[in-house]
Amino acid sequence: MHGADGHHDTRDNSGGLVWPAEGFGRVPFELFTDPAIHVREDERLFRGPHWSYLGLEVELPNPGDYTTGYVGATPYILVRAEDGGLRAMVNRCAHRGAEVVREPRGNARGFTCIYHNWSYDREGRLTGVPWEAGRDGVGGYGPGFDKAQHRLQPLKVAAHAGVVFGSFADEPPPLADYLGPAIAERLAAVFARPVMVTGYQRHTIRANWKLLYENSRDLYHAPQLHKFFGAFGIVQPQQDARAEMWHEGTHCLATIWQDKSGRKKRIKLEEPGVATERSSLPDDIAISIIGIFPNCLFTLVGSAFSVRQFRPKAPDRFEVLYTYFTYADDPACLREHLLQNNQFGPAGYVAMEDAEVVEKLQARIALGADKGASLLAMDGGDTTPDRIDHMVTEANLRSMWRGYARFMGFAPPDPRADLAAG
Secondary structure, three states: EOOOOOOOOEEOOOEEEEEOOOOOEEEHHHHHHHHHHHHHHHHHHHHOOOOOOEHHHHHOOOOOOOEEEEEEEEEEEEEEOOOOOOEEEEEOOOOOOOOOOOEEEEEEOEEEEEOOOOOOOOOEEEEEEOOOOOOOEOOOOOOOOOOHHHOEEEEEEEEOOOOOEEOEEEOOOHHHHHHHHHHHHHHHHOOOOOOOEEEEEEEEOOOOOHHHHHHHHHHHHHHHHHHHHHHHHOOOOOOOOEEEEOOOOOOEEEEEEEEOOOOOOOOOOOHHHOOOOOOOOOOOOOEEEEEOOOEEEEEEOOOEEEEEEEEEOOOOEEEEEEEEEEEEOOOOHHHHHHHOOOOOOOOOOOHHHHHHHHHHHHHHHHHHOOEEEEOOOOOOOOOOOOOOHHHHHHHHHHHHHHHHHHHHHOOOOOOOHHHHHH
16 A cells, blocks of 8 residues: 555554565564554564573573563563472562562572562462461451462473473464474584583663564675674685574574685684684584574574573663573583684674664664665565575565564555465
8 A cells, every 4th residue: 555645554444554565575664663563562472372482491400490581571480390390470479560589590499579578489379478367456368368369470381402482372382383393403403412501691772673683584684794704704605505484484594504615714814713613513504593483593603602582672672681501511611712702792793783783773764664664675576485595585584574474463465475475
């Protein structure tokens, strides 16, 4: 649909977004700025029938170990229970809604809200209410009060290869089916050896979370934006690469294999140590990037491994929590090198450039979000394939937006785009 001034009208009569008729090669800018869409994402994506990353099992070796975080706008607690299993619950007191656990991680016999000291066990069950029966014969809740009816809201929990996911859905799909065989196999291969967490970092990016999620699967941008990739010999455009899409196109397993072309680095480094790496990945894989919709991104480069958890805070702001990990049986000298990982984190060569770019994108998009749309027409126009075997493409981005639109319930583009998608 087009407005009187010729620009795309992306709203139907009910107020829902209608995708541009050109198909998923056009992405409306309002997706990155509209507060109503931000709220809808929390409802349909983060609290919908999806699995969201919560943490790694290795972070919780003992009963009572816990971590905290967010699934969309909802805070959670992930804890190792008495029976060795994992439990997750909303970090919000059943009494007045206060935060129950304030530390990012630790070990506890149970959890107590600071406001009125309501206490809960590791299962999230309410175990103590001060003055429940009143005091000195007055007040209290009376005989009809049942603590069993006032627990912390639970999430469904499932794990694959030591990676823990949670869902608010009553009947989420089996986790292996949700991940898809290729991602499930890659995670199993990466976590086939015991791992150890080497650290955490957290930072805020002043942009919409989808801009960075989209960026993570955009192999086309890497040699253009990150000039040191070629200079350091990390990624060359001619290297074999593949992107495989799952879960309606929203997951992406990106793989770049070792460069065997014999091409030399373009510059001689004064300090070669900044580009030294040893790959711990199987099958001559140099880099593997695993985007699991809607909230996490595994970045596996050589032996430097991390997972990023996306935490949307507003249409133009999100938080990224990095968890760095490596193999527990690696030699200490290699772990020391990995602790100096210079590619990711708030000041990493890669992540810093990506963060700056998406912040600049957000600032410009906001100036004309009611009229504009990005162009993702490279490699097939409006096709949305499930696999691509090269870097010079934006088709994997279009596949992501196809699934996103379906999960969000947005009206599809012109039927001709669906026919072109096959």
